[in-house]
Amino acid sequence: MRMTHTSLEPAIEVEGFRKVYGSLVAVDNVSFVMYRGEAFGFLGPNGAGKSTTVKALTGLISPTAGTIRVLGHPINHIATRRRVGYLPELPAFHRWLKAMEFLEFHGRLYGLHGIILKKRCQEVLTLVGLSGREQQKLGTFSKGMLQRIGLAQALINQPDLLILDELVTGLDPVGLRDMRAIFLNSHQLAEVEMLCDRVAIINQGRILKTGTPQTLLDAPTILEVRVDAVTEQLRQRLSERALIVEHNEPHTLLLQFEDEEQAADIAAIVQNSGARLYALIPRRQSLEQIFFHTIDSSTCTAEIS
16 A cells, blocks of 8 residues: 555544535534545445535535544635645536646646646646647547546646545546545545545445455455355354355355354365365455445435434
């Protein structure tokens, strides 16, 4: 992982954040800390409160309750906003401008001029894979190219904090690893798992889990057992050692263990039960599986309560 937490200096501090629109509670008592030097993933289904949180981080809306600090300052601190790059999920573009003109315009808003501005524009175009498109009008860009030029403008000021309201489609996330801090609000779970040092899962305005992808994936061990035949004797012997979570095929069992040590004797149990062992295959839960399991569990709990 990129992040070492050597300084433990926060880039984002959210405490008791609550946002209410009339009778709608969009976010309810959300708290988390994102540290400088890390990539932080923010995951949740539509309507979970992700975009509301992003709008609060960028100062586009004010909290109903709670406090938010970005790079050590309140969200209304103007000098701090100059150090933040932001790419909304559905950005609007000046489609009559050429790519270089568009970036120069945004660069000047950050106080960049002359040779320094032109050099920086070329750097970000290269970074997002649009080198050679400097004189092409944005109105002729594809959706993917517009996403990339949007990311380029978010990077133009060399931000200390980059806030992405969705990862740019088709962009290699490894290319962003040198950023000082990234807050990523995304549905693209595979990219989040690859890029992010820590992840928060939010649903119905509340954070359900926070941790490293490895921590969130620290679920019970699942072992696929393939044999010549699943007999009642074999099922009985295996159930003494593990939970049988699936038996939909005549030659395959899925076993769940709380402790990997419990899985060490499975081969001997199969052999002593008179069955022939064909394969023992560990199954690792993906971040996507953890995500949907967490969301489903929280939804069921909310319905019961």
